[in-house]
Amino acid sequence: MASMQRVEEIEKEEYERFDVPFQRLGFWVFLSGEIIILGGLVAAGILFRLSYPGWFESSTYTNVVISSINTFVLLTGSLTAVLAHKYAVDGNWGKVQLFLGLTALAGLTFVGLKFIEYSKEIALGFVPSKNVFWMFYYGLTGLHGAHVLAGTLIIIGVMLYIRKKKLVEAVENAGLYWHFVDIVWLYIFPLFYLT
Template sequence: MSTRPISNTRSVTGIPSARLITWWVIASEIVIFGGLLATYVMHNLGHPEWRAAAMHTNTWLGALNTFVLLTSSLSAVLAFKAADTLDGAKAAKFLRLTALGGTIFLVIKGIEWTREIHEGFVLSSGGFWSFYYVLTGLHGLHVLAGMIILLVVAADAAKNRELQRVECIGLYWHFVDIVWIFLFPLLYIAR
């Protein structure tokens, strides 16, 4: 008799439930980030003075963070490839590398925020900075949450357990990467 939870095997849509739920989480995240990004864009278009504020963000640090997240997405998908061939140890190694990428991303973001706060640009410095801190802060929290889940999944994967979770956390991580792919041009380039 199988002791696998029924939620992992039932599949009305033809998609394993764990993966379907992950897609639902991503769909709800599209509404959260999409709503915020759409609101930012419409305010930005109505406030030409925000361009001057946006000149103070550091494009090179933003680009470096984009590179870090793209690379962590690569290690996440390589973890999925390893899990697909039931190589849990290799999948765990790539998942930990992905979490390391998240750590580097947050450290760079922390350096950036420290620099900006020291220059006097805080949450209450104007509309642009309100959006900047809320958008990057919410994204940073998603990176942090993803890193914790990555490490939990990696611990199981290292023992060749629950390998289906590797794909689910990978999907989430790629979504977090896509959010940054749009935050980068909006906050660092289009000014």
Template sequence: MLIPYTVKPRPDTGLINSKLGIWLFLASEVMLFGALFSSYILLRVNSVDWPVGSTILSVPIAAFNTVVLISSSITVIMAWASLKMGNLSKGRMYILITFLLGLTFMCVKAYEYNTKFHHGLFPSESTFMAIYFTLTGLHGLHVLGGMIVFAYFWGPGAKMWKTEPEHFTNRIEIVGLYWHFVDLVWIFLFPVLYLL
């Protein structure tokens, strides 16, 4: 089935369908993460003894990962801007860099999880560890999801450029919106879990 209005805006909404679609999806994502943040507040307010994140978790590692994610946000914009200016090879290069930054984030996260497990810190250890693994785990799954999409657009998905360059450019803009949202969630997760 062909989805209409992927290049030309739909007259009544003034938007391409994919853009409205991703924003509706992101609105639902706000509620998904919102529910978990709300749970975090409930657990923290009611706990007798809540640890300061930095005494258990590594702030430098998480700060590094914050920089990685923010950088990947700018590279996905550069990918879109390059495609907008008609440069496919540069666009694909930036898509690849974004993917690699996502991979870096996940490797660092895996290292972090591993260190925690080595110290016997599993989700069952405490309420703090439980909400830490739940929040970062769900966020990590989102990073992984984005990486799969970037891998596709860098590889087989890029074929679309030959026949429908504008459509392909819009696809990168849409996955970019999702990627920025994942970055945005991390911007809150970092201070909430590691610093406070």
């Protein structure tokens, strides 16, 4: 293949130098898609809330105690994710494992509490097909719960990954995803529980 080439050389580093860490760019591209999925559903929920008169009445039956604890759990998870990233930048990888572990624990707690909440509601007869409120309630919180579970799995995956390869971007992206899920919850919480 070198037949027609002039002899000239290039540093390997120069060829493989990227201006942007591509893990971070790829993750933001992915996250922008996620924002549209969940943002679109939340927007649809808000529109239906405005036009559906029975929303307020139904929302009094949701469990404010469990959801408040869950809000606290999610926010704590965000805090530990930030701390994990801080220690990853500092290079203290033992602490990173600890705080990522705490975040994953928060995720599992959230999903477990959500499960209890659902079973209580279904026992009372509030199934998704009951009315507009409940179908959005299950649709949105269900999808959000799936995202929390996915976030937890991502964090456990990163915990395993960084044992072999100390990659700060991995910790950063896992944390970013967690914050995203957290922010979505901050829209869902008032929409279904506090109205």
